[in-house]
Amino acid sequence: DIQLTQSPSFLSASVGDRVTITCRASQGISSHLAWYQQKPGKAPKLLIYAASTLQSGVPSRFSGSGSGTEFTLTISSLQPEDFATYYCQQLNSLYTFGQGTKLEIK
Amino acid sequence: QVQLVESGGGVVQPGRSLRLSCAASGFTFSGYTMHWVRQAPGKGLEWVALISYDGSKKYYADSVKGRFTISRDNSKNTLYLQLSSLRVEDTAVYYCARDILVGDTTPFDYWGQGTLVTVSS
Numbered sequence: 001d002i003q004l005t006q007s008p009s010f011l012s013a014s015v016g017d018r019v020t021i022t023c024r025a026s027q028g029i030s031s032h033l034a035w036y037q038q039k040p041g042k043a044p045k046l047l048i049y050a051a052s053t054l055q056s057g058v059p060s061r062f063s064g065s066g067s068g069t070e071f072t073l074t075i076s077s078l079q080p081e082d083f084a085t086y087y088c089q090q091l092n093s094l095y096t097f098g099q100g101t102k103l104e105i106k
Numbered sequence: 107q108v109q110l111v112e113s114g115g116g117v118v119q120p121g122r123s124l125r126l127s128c129a130a131s132g133f134t135f136s137g138y139t140m141h142w143v144r145q146a147p148g149k150g151l152e153w154v155a156l157i158s159y160d161g162s163k164k165y166y167a168d169s170v171k172g173r174f175t176i177s178r179d180n181s182k183n184t185l186y187l188q189l190s191s192l193r194v195e196d197t198a199v200y201y202c203a204r205d206i207l208v209g210d211t212t213p214f215d216y217w218g219q220g221t222l223v224t225v226s227s
Binding site for chain 1: 141143150151152153156165167168201208209210211212213214215217218219220
């Protein structure tokens with residue numbers, strides 16, 4: 001089974017900050033990685049797929065990069081609505097999610 | 107617009123069974139692979155099962171293999187998850203989700219609002 005490890009697990013930041021979340025896979029998964037945002041009590045929302053392709057309607061301040069075993073999600077300038085939990089997901093061999101990164105307001 | 111609406115959750119005793127449903131609308135249900143994903147209270151997301159667009163292929167997470175059964179009725183635009191031999195650790199919000207094939211990858215672009223299953227004596 002492919003394991004995904006996100007870092008950090010918790011992140012405290014301010015509006016306007018640039019933040020980066022990392023997702024590492026236990027084995028190579030090419031670019032078969034997606035990122036989701038989840039707010040409390042809500043379903044996850046797809047942000048990025050194929051490691052770097054922005055889902056339709058997602059603001060351009062979100063970007064993704066990486067391939068193989070190391071991936072990043074970057075938010076260029078945090079907005080109040082971005083404070084949420086973020087999950088990576090591998091789609092190379094069935095499906096696995098990372099443990100999540102909770103982004104909180106500093 | 108695409109809508110996925112889960113139902114069937116509730117409180118059930120360990121060892122008992124429950125069937126979840128996911129009613130789909132706003133898209134051609136029979137053309138999409140569908141999934142169940144669960145989230146235990148305060149925990150992360152766990153993929154549970156998938157079924158291909160025509161029901162011919164089914165895959166399960168090891169944690170539910172042999173206990174849960176995914177199925178679909180394309181004439182009713184409905185996805186199902188039969189949960190059997192339930193354990194306390196199956197307590198979670200269960201989401202249905204649609205996947206889209208883009209290139210050679212299949213992210214989940216639409217999710218339902220979830221239905222809570224609580225396994226407790």
